[in-house]
Amino acid sequence: MLNGRIRIAALLATLLAAIAAPALAQTVETIDKGALTIAFTGDMPGTGYQDGKMVGYDGEILQRISDAAKLKVKPALMEWSGTIASVQARRVDVMAGTMGWTEQRSKIMTLSDPIHYFKNGITQTEKNNWSKLKDLEGKKVGTITGFSFIPELRKISGLTLALYDTSDAAVRDLLAGRIDAVIGDPPVMQYAISRNPQWHIKFNAFTDQSPDFPLLTGLGQVVFGLSKDNPELVKAVNAEIAKLWQSCELRNIGKTYGLVQDVWFVPVGQNLRAGVDRPADWKLPSCKPSA
Secondary structure (H helix, E strand, O other): OHHHHHHHHHHHHHHHHHHHHHHHHOOOOOOOOOEEEEEEOOOOOOOEEEOOEEEOHHHHHHHHHHHHOOOEEEEEEOOHHHHHHHHHOOOOOEEEEEEEOOHHHHHHOEEOOOOEEEOOEEEEEOOOOOOOHHHHOOOEEEEEOOOOOHHHHOOOOOOEEEEEOOHHHHHHHHHHOOOOEEEOOHHHHHHHHHHOHHHOEEEEEOOOOOOOOHHHHOOEEEEEEEOOOOHHHHHHHHHHHHHHHHHOHHHHHHHHOOOOOHHHOOOOOOOOOEOOOEOOOOOOOOOOOOO
């Protein structure tokens, strides 16, 4: 009788697990049933859509999240200016595209756990090895119109600032010798460098941690944006991100897009989210430095 009861208990446990699994998947509600609608800009290395799947660093992670939740991806390509508004209006489930965490954004959306970190830095020719603010003193430096750290660049002694509409234009002038360095979007710079070794340029993250230059030298977190009205989806997204951190699979994804340095995966700097949109004792996830 005892063995019979054990067999019956085991059978019941198997049946319950089979019933519970789809029920759990159904707890994640989306705008279009069975689909995850993603707002993205198509700017690489962050996001793209190819052959029915999301690509790019951010895109690959969202594809894995969709697969884990048994949801189809529904792409919503749009300009950056429309992505946040689309989340707020519940026209999309999630937005992506190398978006940095800010306290202001955390007030209007739920921001996911970080998918990688970044520090701003200096794109330069290989003959130089600049990594500090003082290295830019007296130099002619290019950056992109509208970037938030421009006022900080103007504070650097003797620096002459050249503004560009696109990263491509700034890099062209660097290659031509018309400027000495570019301070651009770190993932975009690293991706372009990895795809064009013939340029003989490199990116060094700032090693400074100056309170007088918080935007240039502080720790940035790339996140996804979701509606505050869908906590179950947020939970599912963060659960999958946690798995990728734990396995360090994020490093393997990063290699595809030129994000290979430890700066992308090991947080160095102040944790600005603790006590803001995370508990006061919340710790930043990390993948150990590469050997």
